[in-house]
Structure formats: structure tokens, C-alpha cells
Amino acid sequence: MNEPVASETYAAQIRRLAELTARVAAQRAEAHTWYAQQCAAADRAVAEATEQVRRAETKVAEAREQVERVDAEATHLWGQLRARMGAGGRRLGDPPGPARDASGDPVPLLRGVRELLDRTRQPGELPGSVNPLLVCCGIGGSVVAYALGLGARALGHGSGGDLAVGMPVLALVVTLLGPLVGLAPARLLADRRHAALTPRPMLVAAGAGLVTTVLLLALAPR
Incomplete structure (x- = not known):
């Protein structure tokens, strides 16, 4: 025990x-x-x-x-x-993308x-000093349109059928549009000078083209 x-x-x-x-x-x-x-x-x-x-x-x-x-x-x-x-x-x-080293x-x-x-100034009106160039634009546009009209008229005379009827009409339309053709180089002139093509230079170019077209039509042989 x-x-x-x-x-x-x-x-x-x-x-x-x-x-x-x-x-x-x-x-x-x-x-x-x-x-x-x-x-x-x-x-x-x-x-x-x-x-x-x-x-x-x-x-x-x-x-x-x-x-x-x-x-x-x-x-x-x-x-x-x-x-x-x-x-x-x-x-x-x-637009350019962000620069890799950009900061701030x-x-x-x-x-x-x-x-x-x-x-920076807003595009202004073309100065009066370029009026001779605008006149040249109007004259050049009308001369080009008149030359195209003569070509169309000659093509119509040398052809028969519908062309003989339609081409003289087309030539007249192209010739009448001559004063407006000069607005294209006038617009390029305004863009190069960073200016706006306002009504005044448009009237100068179109007016010169209209006078040229009238003179060409008046002096054209019948």
C-alpha cells in the first residue's frame, strides 16, 4: 500500500x-x-x-x-x-501628343x-494695295473662261448632231461664269496674306472679270 x-x-x-x-x-x-x-x-x-x-x-x-x-x-x-x-x-x-518629359x-x-x-489679330480685309492683283485675278479668270468657251464652241462646230447644238450653249455659259472664276485665285491671295475675302475685294475681282468678259464678247468676231 x-x-x-x-x-x-x-x-x-x-x-x-x-x-x-x-x-x-x-x-x-x-x-x-x-x-x-x-x-x-x-x-x-x-x-x-x-x-x-x-x-x-x-x-x-x-x-x-x-x-x-x-x-x-x-x-x-x-x-x-x-x-x-x-x-x-x-x-x-x-494636334501633337503629350511630350514624354513634360512636367508641371x-x-x-x-x-x-x-x-x-x-x-493675335483676327483675319482682316485685304488692303487696297492688292487691288491690282485682284484685278489681274478677275481678268485672268475671265480670259480662261472665255478660252474654254472658244474651245467648246470650236468642238461644237467640228461635230454634228447634238454636240453642234449643245456646245455653243455650254460655251456661252462658261464664258458668262468667267467673272466668278477669278474669285478662286483671289481667295488664294487672301489666304496667303492671312486675310479674309470680304465683299470689297470680291467685288473688285468680279467687277474686273465682268468688264473683261463684256469686252471679249464685244470684240469677238461674229
Whole structure:
């Protein structure tokens, strides 16, 4: 049979067991506290990361909208520049893309371009000094139209049937349109001088062409 344990030893073991139990309970409570702290820290980190992602997405959306606005404004300003240059603006082509090494805010740059375009003068009227050239345009257009009419009339005389009847009529129509033919070179002249072809230079060119056409018809052999 086992020997009985002394009461002092049994009491000591009970106290030791109680101490160990209290220590384990304290360590378990400490572990639970640490776990709760880690979970709370992880939750805070996830919340902060989510907020950072949201702010980043907002900034990306704002940047995309700004890029679209800048592209639209650049295209608009490029169109205004082409319009100011007249016929020569066709050689400019499409608006250039963004530079790879570009930096800074593009809004002030676009504002500066807009102000520069506003300061440039609008296409004005051709000066009176080019009236001789406009007269030459009108005369040249009428002469070309009259020559075409003579060719059509000659072709009709050398042919038979419907051509013999229709070509003289066509020749007369072409000849009468002579004063308007001179407006084409007059427009080119205005574009080269970055000016608008207003009614005055149109009347000068058309008037010179009309006088030339009347003189050619009056001097034509019957």
C-alpha cells in the first residue's frame, strides 16, 4: 500500500497547483489580449489600406478627367490655330501628343496659349494695295473662261448632231461664269496674306472679270 502523504506536503502541492493554474490563466488572458490587439491592429491596417486605395482611385479618376479636359482644350486651340493660318493650316495636321518629359500643371500652359491666340489679330480685309492683283485675278479668270468657251464652241462646230447644238450653249455659259472664276485665285491671295475675302475685294475681282468678259464678247468676231 502507498504511504500516506503528509498534510504539509499535500497543502504545498495544492498551493503550487493553484499558483500554476493562476499563472496559466494569466498567460491565457495575456495571449487573448495580445490576439485581440493584433486583430485590432490588422483591422486598422486594412481600413487604412482601403482608405488609401479609395483616395488613389479618386485621384486616378480626377487625373483621367483632367487629361480628357486638357486633350479637348488642346484640340480646340489647335483648331483655332489652323483656322487663323487659313489654307496654310492644313499642313499642320493633327494636334501633337503629350511630350514624354513634360512636367508641371498643363492648365497654365493652356491658358497662356489661349491668351496668345486672343492677342493675335483676327483675319482682316485685304488692303487696297492688292487691288491690282485682284484685278489681274478677275481678268485672268475671265480670259480662261472665255478660252474654254472658244474651245467648246470650236468642238461644237467640228461635230454634228447634238454636240453642234449643245456646245455653243455650254460655251456661252462658261464664258458668262468667267467673272466668278477669278474669285478662286483671289481667295488664294487672301489666304496667303492671312486675310479674309470680304465683299470689297470680291467685288473688285468680279467687277474686273465682268468688264473683261463684256469686252471679249464685244470684240469677238461674229
